Every structure is written in C-alpha cells, then in structure tokens.
Amino acid sequence: MQITDAQRIEMARQHIQEQFTDNGLACQWAIHMQAGNPHLHVLVTTRRLGREGLDKHKATDLNPDFARKNGKGFVSTQDRISEKWEAFQNRYFEEREFELRVDPRGVVFQLHEGKARHIEASWKTAENEARLEDARQTALVEPKTILEKLTARQCLFTERELNAVLKKAGVEDMIEREAAKQRVLSCPECVKLYDGQGQETGLYTSTLVRAEERAILELTDRKMREGGGHVSERARQQALSRKTLDPEQREAFDVMTAANRLCVIQGRAGAGKSYTMGAARDAFEVDGWRVVGLAPTNTVSRDMHTDGFQEASTVHAELLRQEKARTNPRSRVKAWDRKTVVFVDEAAMLDNRTMHRLLQQADVSGAKVVMIGDDAQLASIQRGGMYTEIRQKTDSALISLVRRQKQDWMRQASMDLADGKIKEAMTAYQEHDCIKAAKEPIEVLLQDWKRDVARNPDVNRFIYAGINTEVNRINDACSKTMRELGKVRGGITYACEKGEKKFQQTIGVGDRIQFNATAKNIDKNLINGNFGTVQKQSQKQIEVRLDSGAMVSFNPGEYKGFALGYAGTVYKGQGKTQTDVYALHGVTWNNRTTYVGATRHKGNFTLYVDSEKVKGFEQLARSMSRSQDRASTLGYLDERQANQVKERGRDRDGPALTLPGRSRVEEPSLDAPKLEIDPERLRAAREARDRQERFANPEKAREHIQAKARELRETITARDKHKAAMVKMRPESLDYRAAVKKLVRLEGKEQEADLVLRKSCKELAGTLGKQAVKAEIAKVFGLEKAGVFMQQCGLEKAVKHQIKGMDYSR
Structure with a gap:
C-alpha cells in the first residue's frame, strides 16, 4: 500500500500545525514531489508571532537546540525532529487503519543535505545519489541481497513488503520493479510457502531461514536423546527444604532437575519463575554441578547474579568466551562440560542465530540447558520464534499463577494479558480508574508523578513511554520537579552519548540516572541497563549509588554513556519489577508491549492516553491488542511438500502433510546476516502448525474438539451463574450496572467460544468423520444437544420433529 500525494500534503500540514503553528510560531513550507524522494522543507520563526508582530524573546520553551557554526545558527540534529515525524506518521497510519509503518532503517543510509553553507561543494548530494544508484543496481541484479534484507528481522515476508523494499532501494519504474520482484521470487534461495492443505498462503521465506530453523530442531532432538542431566534425590530434598513451592512451581522444579539435557519453563510475568529457578539452582549446586546463569540483557543477567548465580553473564558474552575456549587450548576460560x-532466563528474547550458537555449544560440551521465558512478551529484534518450537518439543512446565500484584483483580488482569486477552485486562483497569484520557496526557502524568513523589519520595517508581522523544521530555521534567521539591541539588551540564546520538544533559545530586553503555574497563559496575542515584558530582567525577547498593565512580569526560533515568521505553522494562508504574500510551504499543508494560508493577499502574488521538476505549483496546507475533516457518510447507499433499490430498484417511524436509536447493551455511521486520503480517505460524497437527493426528483432533466444547460449556455456566446472581440485585444500584457490563462480556465470550467450536468441527470433520465429531461433543453436552449442534453447523440434516435453532447449550 502506498500513500497519495494528497495524503502527503495532509500529513505535512497536520504535523506542522501540531509542532509549530499551534505554539505561535510562523512557518513557510513546501513539498517537493521528487520521484523516489518526496520531501518537505519547513522554515520556522524562532520567536512567536502575535498581534504586535514577532515576540521579543525566542520560544526557548519549545526547545529546538540551536547549534552554531562559523557564527551562524541552525537547528541541531539532537532536537530529534526525525523521531517526532516518524511517530506522527505511524499515528496517522494507525488512525486510518493503513497497513503501513515507518521503517526506521532504510535500505540506503543517506546523508543529510542542508544549505550549501553547511556542506562542501554539495558532495553529500552526489554521495547520496551514488548510494541510491548502487542500491538500485543491487535490487535489479542481486535478488539474494534483497532477500536477505527481507528476512533480517522476520522469517516470513509478503509481496507487498518486497515491493516496498524495492521502491526504497530506488526502483521507481513499475516495469523495472515488477521484473526485479520476479527475479527475487524466482531465485533458488526464495521459498514459497503453503498451508497444511497445500494451498498458497501469500508468504515467502528463504532457504537460509529454513536451514537455520531445521538446524535448531536437529540440535534440540540430539539434546533430548542424551542421557543424564538429573540431580540426586538427596540434593532435591535439601533444596526443597529451603523454599516453599506451590504445585505449579514444584512441577517446574521437577522438570528442571529431571533426567533431561534440555527443558523449557514457561513463566508468566510476575509468576515467580526466578524464585523457582533459584530452588533448582540450589539442587544442582548441592550435587556438585557447575551452574551458569545467562540472559539476553545485562539487566537480567545482573539480577540473576543478585539472586544467587555465582556465574552470570549475557548470552552473547558467554558464547564468545566458550567459542574462543574451544578453539584456543591455552585459553583460561573454563569450558562447559557434562557436569x-x-x-537461560528470558530465553524467548533470543534470536534464531544466537539460539543456534547456544545449542551448538551445549551439543559439543554435553552441558544441560534450562530455558526460562515467556513467548507472549517482547521477542528478539532479529528474526526469532524458535523458543516456542523448542518448548513444544521438549520437557516443559508452565508457571501461570501471578504473584507480583497484591490485589486479586490485578493478578487476574495480568493473567488475561498473558493469555492475549488485552481488552479484558484493560477493561479491569478502566473500571478501577487506572486509565486516564486527556488532551495533554504527558502533563497529567507529570502532575500525578509530582503529587506521588511529594507524598512518598521513597517508593520505587518508573515511567514507560513509547519513543525516545517522549522519554527525554519526561526525564527532563522529572528532574526539574525533583529540584522544585528540594530532592535534587545543584546541576552540571554534561556531554552525553547514547549509541551514535550526542546530547547535553543537566544532572544534579539526587537525580536518577541510567547507563546505556558498558565500560567494565573503567568500573565493573558501568553496565548498560544499570540505574542509580547521583551522590556526588563535579566536572571531572560523578559518584552513583546503584539500585543494587553498589557504588560506581567515573569521569564524565571519559565515559559518556549515561542519562537521566526517571523514564524509559518498555523494552528496557522486560525482566524488571517496580512498585508504581506510569505508562504513556502511544503508537508503539501492541499486544507484547502492553503485556510487558502493564505487568511490571507490584503496587499501582496508571495508563495515560491522548484523548484527541484515541477516540474511545474500543480504539484503545484494538491498538493495544495489535499482534506482533514473529513466527517461524515450520508451520508451513514448501512447494515440494505441498505437491505431495495435493497428490494424496483428497484422501482424508491418511496424514495431510509431512514434516518440513529439505528444500529444493542445497542449503547455505548459517552465517546469517543481521536484517529487518514489518510487524504487520498474517497471524502466527503457531496457529497454522497446530491446525496442521490436528489434520494429521485424529487423537489430537478429538482432544481439540472436546477441549473447545468444554470451554463453551464453561462460558455458558459462568453466564448462567452471573444471571442468577443479578436477580437478587436492585436495578437502580451501581452494582447492577457493573453486573450488566460483566454480563455483556460473558455473553461475548460465549459467542466467541461457540464460533471457535463450530469452525473446529467443520475443519476436522474430514479428519475424524462427522459421527466422531458428534461423539466428542456429546461427551460434554449430551447426545441430543450434540445432534442439534451438528445440524446448526450444517454437518447433519435436520430431523423433522426437531426444532431448528434449538439452544443446544441449555
């Protein structure tokens, strides 16, 4: 999908109005609809324009950072104008339900072209043109490179996404672009995907992705066939005597300490998986095992060390050490072995390449691997999805009972979020006045935060926002508030860095700061992700007490990877626990960010929403429920497998599919490039794989039908109980109004469960036969009601003496 020139003009006008003219600044702007590079020029006054003309003072409150060069000023790139424009575009697309999002990383990185006085002989223009032409030629003659780009952060792609990448590479001519697209789709490395019945899905992948996923499954199978991996009964009992585990936690403990070399513990947010992992760690240590704790991020690995892991590190750092130890006999690194x-905590965040390296090291060394994670939370940035596949194949256990929140309704909301029931969870928070809609949500958030800090400054609070522009604004405002309250003294402006971005930050004694770069050569506690409070400061020295209690000291001229730490993005929050959480809703919120952001708190959670951008609760729930699943390709068939299905295809007595086999070309090596994803795609391959298994396995099909029938019966029972309770209520009471809302929700769940069961019966009638489907439903509802249900599904003809439309559920 592409936007029109009229929509570009509308976007430009709205954005300029929001950013500048609504704030009193005069603007002159122009759009150049240059082929392949439509762009906007804006001239903005630095002073507000009123009835008397331009104001005497500059509008410094709007905070454009003015840099100077050769005595002349210009707007600094540190003002993050591009981030604001990106956020506005995403919001514009979302409000109109366009299947578009701004790709923060283009195929071609281009240099900024300012006025001639800021560049030398227009060399930047020439270099940009050369880069764009190189990219265009690559797209035309090197389809493999485009394929690598498409599968960088995702396993699957569509023709629409391919078109977008080609256009971004400069292939504007439609005939050229169509030819380039066909070269990509017909190249040997491109794999067209089919569903379990051999039908086209409109999805594609690469042989590299298929090879990588199969290699991970092969390593998984090998680990499962290995013997040993258990601890003695003495060690188990000694570890259990130190901790009190509930039945779910005990089952997870048993899986972790059993005779296996690879297992997975699925732990919901706030369910106490770290506590359970600690019990298993104790058992292994009692039995003389070497215990290693790994995590994808410094924050989580540091928490593992705090929780008792003597050896704790990031996955990347430890794998690098192990790989060097295997190739260098003189290395002092202790290699893993069978003891x-x-x-691996937060294992669902591992991308496929890292997962492959991890299992490869475990395979070579014989080490046991215990993965702990939650595939409903934030996934890897690079392509992933194999954690779920591994969990489905190995010994596993689920810890689902939420313990982090203290109130029953909050715990239920967290469990709803874990199950993907975003609307139900947000409804609970709305009913308890935890969602605030305002024209200026940031201002309301900051007012609430200031009030709470003044009342109780010692509470662990954190603010989550969607984009760095909002994070920076909130951090600056919080620091200012702390000064007003007398909690922060003094203030020195430091030159700070975050990645390639450089900026100025004023920090005082008492300010919260966060580190965004690791520099253990300066201080072992200078680790990306650490938070702390400034204790002392000067131009040449800053002392910080970390939240862990440790002290860290550094020269801000030597180490610049720090910034204010009152707020951050949701990605920073995975694996953390805070007392009170304030969350600013935005276009980046989806099902995964909602789950993570709304489950960090032990105490209070409040969501702040822009009332002008979100028109009502229904739109809010939809935006927060958007799926960001990044599934593997294993739930799909390639062309050869699809042809096999079609050949025997109509025969429903046998399996409808085979497991993924070899592709039609020789598989490449697994030196996968680091590439990129569009979050909008067909729903998860997990669902497709489950459907395929049901088509192939009659036993699983029966279990599925019976499970869905029970779910429907449970929703009917819950509805009937609630209606019976409503009879005793007074219609004019507030309780009755709330009960009516709940009844509507229960009836909605009943309708949803009814539709799911009908769809399942129709799909699986070919696998089981109609009578077998009817028999499974009869086990739950009885034979008569099962018969009526089959008639309503169109699977049986109505008998004359029976009434069509009979309520089978009663």
Whole structure:
C-alpha cells in the first residue's frame, strides 16, 4: 500500500500545525514531489508571532537546540525532529487503519543535505545519489541481497513488503520493479510457502531461514536423546527444604532437575519463575554441578547474579568466551562440560542465530540447558520464534499463577494479558480508574508523578513511554520537579552519548540516572541497563549509588554513556519489577508491549492516553491488542511438500502433510546476516502448525474438539451463574450496572467460544468423520444437544420433529 500525494500534503500540514503553528510560531513550507524522494522543507520563526508582530524573546520553551557554526545558527540534529515525524506518521497510519509503518532503517543510509553553507561543494548530494544508484543496481541484479534484507528481522515476508523494499532501494519504474520482484521470487534461495492443505498462503521465506530453523530442531532432538542431566534425590530434598513451592512451581522444579539435557519453563510475568529457578539452582549446586546463569540483557543477567548465580553473564558474552575456549587450548576460560547446567532466563528474547550458537555449544560440551521465558512478551529484534518450537518439543512446565500484584483483580488482569486477552485486562483497569484520557496526557502524568513523589519520595517508581522523544521530555521534567521539591541539588551540564546520538544533559545530586553503555574497563559496575542515584558530582567525577547498593565512580569526560533515568521505553522494562508504574500510551504499543508494560508493577499502574488521538476505549483496546507475533516457518510447507499433499490430498484417511524436509536447493551455511521486520503480517505460524497437527493426528483432533466444547460449556455456566446472581440485585444500584457490563462480556465470550467450536468441527470433520465429531461433543453436552449442534453447523440434516435453532447449550 502506498500513500497519495494528497495524503502527503495532509500529513505535512497536520504535523506542522501540531509542532509549530499551534505554539505561535510562523512557518513557510513546501513539498517537493521528487520521484523516489518526496520531501518537505519547513522554515520556522524562532520567536512567536502575535498581534504586535514577532515576540521579543525566542520560544526557548519549545526547545529546538540551536547549534552554531562559523557564527551562524541552525537547528541541531539532537532536537530529534526525525523521531517526532516518524511517530506522527505511524499515528496517522494507525488512525486510518493503513497497513503501513515507518521503517526506521532504510535500505540506503543517506546523508543529510542542508544549505550549501553547511556542506562542501554539495558532495553529500552526489554521495547520496551514488548510494541510491548502487542500491538500485543491487535490487535489479542481486535478488539474494534483497532477500536477505527481507528476512533480517522476520522469517516470513509478503509481496507487498518486497515491493516496498524495492521502491526504497530506488526502483521507481513499475516495469523495472515488477521484473526485479520476479527475479527475487524466482531465485533458488526464495521459498514459497503453503498451508497444511497445500494451498498458497501469500508468504515467502528463504532457504537460509529454513536451514537455520531445521538446524535448531536437529540440535534440540540430539539434546533430548542424551542421557543424564538429573540431580540426586538427596540434593532435591535439601533444596526443597529451603523454599516453599506451590504445585505449579514444584512441577517446574521437577522438570528442571529431571533426567533431561534440555527443558523449557514457561513463566508468566510476575509468576515467580526466578524464585523457582533459584530452588533448582540450589539442587544442582548441592550435587556438585557447575551452574551458569545467562540472559539476553545485562539487566537480567545482573539480577540473576543478585539472586544467587555465582556465574552470570549475557548470552552473547558467554558464547564468545566458550567459542574462543574451544578453539584456543591455552585459553583460561573454563569450558562447559557434562557436569555444567546452563540456566537461560528470558530465553524467548533470543534470536534464531544466537539460539543456534547456544545449542551448538551445549551439543559439543554435553552441558544441560534450562530455558526460562515467556513467548507472549517482547521477542528478539532479529528474526526469532524458535523458543516456542523448542518448548513444544521438549520437557516443559508452565508457571501461570501471578504473584507480583497484591490485589486479586490485578493478578487476574495480568493473567488475561498473558493469555492475549488485552481488552479484558484493560477493561479491569478502566473500571478501577487506572486509565486516564486527556488532551495533554504527558502533563497529567507529570502532575500525578509530582503529587506521588511529594507524598512518598521513597517508593520505587518508573515511567514507560513509547519513543525516545517522549522519554527525554519526561526525564527532563522529572528532574526539574525533583529540584522544585528540594530532592535534587545543584546541576552540571554534561556531554552525553547514547549509541551514535550526542546530547547535553543537566544532572544534579539526587537525580536518577541510567547507563546505556558498558565500560567494565573503567568500573565493573558501568553496565548498560544499570540505574542509580547521583551522590556526588563535579566536572571531572560523578559518584552513583546503584539500585543494587553498589557504588560506581567515573569521569564524565571519559565515559559518556549515561542519562537521566526517571523514564524509559518498555523494552528496557522486560525482566524488571517496580512498585508504581506510569505508562504513556502511544503508537508503539501492541499486544507484547502492553503485556510487558502493564505487568511490571507490584503496587499501582496508571495508563495515560491522548484523548484527541484515541477516540474511545474500543480504539484503545484494538491498538493495544495489535499482534506482533514473529513466527517461524515450520508451520508451513514448501512447494515440494505441498505437491505431495495435493497428490494424496483428497484422501482424508491418511496424514495431510509431512514434516518440513529439505528444500529444493542445497542449503547455505548459517552465517546469517543481521536484517529487518514489518510487524504487520498474517497471524502466527503457531496457529497454522497446530491446525496442521490436528489434520494429521485424529487423537489430537478429538482432544481439540472436546477441549473447545468444554470451554463453551464453561462460558455458558459462568453466564448462567452471573444471571442468577443479578436477580437478587436492585436495578437502580451501581452494582447492577457493573453486573450488566460483566454480563455483556460473558455473553461475548460465549459467542466467541461457540464460533471457535463450530469452525473446529467443520475443519476436522474430514479428519475424524462427522459421527466422531458428534461423539466428542456429546461427551460434554449430551447426545441430543450434540445432534442439534451438528445440524446448526450444517454437518447433519435436520430431523423433522426437531426444532431448528434449538439452544443446544441449555
């Protein structure tokens, strides 16, 4: 999908109005509809324009950072104008339900072209043109490169996404672009995907992705066939005597300490998986095992060390050490062996390439691997999805009972979020006045935060926002508030860095700061993700007490990877626990960010929403429920497998599919490039794989039908109980109004469960036969009601003496 020139003009006008003219600044702007590079020029006054003309003072409150060069000023790139424009575009697309999002990383990185006085002999223009032409030629003659780009952060892609990448590479001519597209789709490395019945899905992948996923499954199978991996009964009992585990936690403990070399513990947010992991760690240590704790981020690995892991590190750092130890006999690094158990926390965040390296090291060394994670939370940035596949194949256990929140309704909301029931969870928070809609949500958030800090300054609070522009604004405002309250003294402006971005930050004693770069050569506690409070400061020295209690000291001229730490993005929050959380809703919120952001708190959670951008609760729930699943390709068939299905195809007595086999070309090596994803795609391959298994396995099909029938019966029972309770209520009471809302929700769940069961019966009638489907439903509803249900589904003809439309559920 592409936007029109009229929509570009509308976007430009709205954005300029929001950013400048609504704030009193005069603007002159022009759009150049240059082929392949439509762009906007804006001239903005630095002073407000009123009835008397331009104001005497500059509008410094709007905070454009003015840099100077050769005595002349210009707007600094540190003002993050591009981030604001990106956020506005995403919001514009979302409000109009366009299947578009701004790709923060283009195929071609281009240099900024300012006025001639800021560049030398227009060399930047020439270099940009050369880069764009190189990219265009690459797209035309090197389809493999485009394929690598498409599968960088995702396993699957569509023709629409391919078109967008080609256009971004400069292939504007439609005939050229169509030819380039066909070269990509017909190249040997491109794999067209089909569903379990051999039908086209409109999805594609690459042989590299298929090879990588199969290699991970092969390593998984090998680990499952290995013997040993258990601890003695003495060690188990000794570890259990130190901790009190509920039945779910005990089952997870048993899986972790059993005779296996690879297992997975699925732990919902706030369910106490770290506590359970600690019990298993104790058992292995009592039995003399070497215990290693790994995590994808410094923050989580540091928490593992705090929780008792003597060896704790990031996955990347430890794998690098192990790989060097295997190739260098003189290395002092202790290699893993068969008496090593590796606990990997937040394992669902591992991308496929890292997962492959991890299992490869475990395979070579014989080490046991215990993965702990939650595939409903934030996934890897690079392509992933294999955690779910591994969980489905190995010994596993689920810890689902939420313990982090203290109130029953909050715990239920967290469990709803874990199950993907975003609307139900947000309804609970709305009913308890935890969602605030305002024209200026940031201002309301900051007012609430200031009030709470003044009342109780010692509470652990954190603010989550969607984009760095909002994070920076909130951090600056919080620091200012702390000064007003007398909690922060003094203030020195430091030159700070975050990645390639450089900026100025004023920080005082008492300010919260966060580190965004690791520099253990300066201080072992200078680690990306650490938070702390400034204790002392000067131009040449800053002392910080970390939240862990440790002290860290550094020269701000030598180490610049720090910034204010009152707020951050949701990605920073995975694996953390805070007392009170304030969350600013935005276009970046989806099902995964909602789950993570709304489950960090032990105490209070408040969501702040822009009432002008979100028109009502229904739109809010939809935006927060948007799926960001990044599934594997294993739930799909390639062309050869699809042809096999079609050949035997109509025969429903046998399996409808085979497991993924070899592709039609020789598989490449697994040196996968680091590439990129569009979050909008067909729903998860997990669902497709489950459907395929049901088509192939009559036993699973029966279990599925019976499970869906029970779910429907449970929703009917819950509805009937609630209606019976409503009879005793007074219609004019507030309780009755709330009960009516709940009844509507219960009836909605009943309708949804009814539709799911009908769809399942129709799909699986070919696998089981109609009578077998009817028999499974009869086990739950009885034979008569099962018969009526089959008639309503169109699977049986109505008998004359029966009434069509009979309520089978009663």
